[in-house]
Amino acid sequence: EAGVAQSPRYKIIEKRQSVAFWCNPISGHATLYWYQQILGQGPKLLIQFQNNGVVDDSQLPKDRFSAERLKGVDSTLKIQPAKLEDSAVYLCASSLVREGPNNEQFFGPGTRLTVL
């Protein structure tokens, strides 16, 4: 079974530029999550989708971050414009179900973003 795919793996941009990350979840997984992980900290949930609907985006900085999951499969996270403090690893995860038990999340390898 293929895992969660993310691209690109690395990205370096200047502040005020835009950047987009792509995620393809495990086939059949209805729930998709985007996390931001700053060095030395645990992952912070940015947004959670159930199929193509948003169920939680309370920690998404909506003035500069946006995300979509058209057709309920793959997803894109965008930052526009980027700030220095956005430098982090952006992780995508998916799960078969939202409610426990068995709501195990499968994580992708992440995209390491450096904002100069």
Place this chain on the structure above:
Amino acid sequence: LAKTTQPISMDSYEGQEVNITCSHNNIATNDYITWYQQFPSQGPRFIIQGYKTKVTNEVASLFIPADRKSSTLSLPRVSLSDTAVYYCLAYNFNKFYFGSGTKLNVKP
């Protein structure tokens, strides 16, 4: 939101059993306790999940007392490859919080 509290770091030696305790005083009735492992430059990986009493799988055991305000992840006979950060979460499908985790360092 059921936040969790874990030790920042722990040291162990190869072959020892390691127990990492997590406190979750305001756990909700329908929250499950879930542990993830994260190696450097990788995304977290699910280890084990439980609701009460004891759960065991091929890599770990999870002990949850009756009041569910804490839980203990037990790793039997650790090896160097178990050096990683371990996160405890208490959630069902609502808001959840990874925290900073416990950095386990296994020494030879």
